[in-house]
Amino acid sequence: MIENKEVMAANIRRNMEEKGVNSTEVCRALGIKQNTFSDWINAKTYPRIDKIELMARYFGVSKSDLVEGKQPFGSLVLSADERLVVEIMRADTDFKNHLVKYTKAIKVAPHTHVVKKVAKVKRAGKLKA
DSSP: OOOHHHHHHHHHHHHHHHHTOOHHHHHHHHTOOHHHHHHHHTTSSOOOHHHHHHHHHHHTOOHHHHHSOOEEETTEEEOHHHHHHHHHHHHOHHHHHHHHHHHHHTTOOOOHHHHHHHHHHHHTTOOOO
16 A cells, blocks of 8 residues: 555655656745655655645645545546546536537647636536536
8 A cells, every 4th residue: 555655755746747847946936945855755754734735835736636646537547626527527417518618619628727627616606507
């Protein structure tokens, strides 16, 4: 079984890659010592909650996206938000149709970041089909 430190380390590294930043840039932006951050991304230690919150804001993700492992969905690996969108789309045809129209209107494929934003709006009750 994967330890929490390993999950956190993998999630931090993935977010760094997605944001296109290296550890020096993250440390400078967040005021974190390089040695401390290195221990986090190498699964030697686990950050305190205040540092998890700081990183979540920096990467533009939820705290759970940093601390939780992703669950497999077929051959894909999905976060909790992504799984929610899949379930909503299965159950709510109007939502699915709206999402498809939205992504066509802005001329992009329904990438994860778009799906997540639309899911948050849907959960907030602000999305009308």
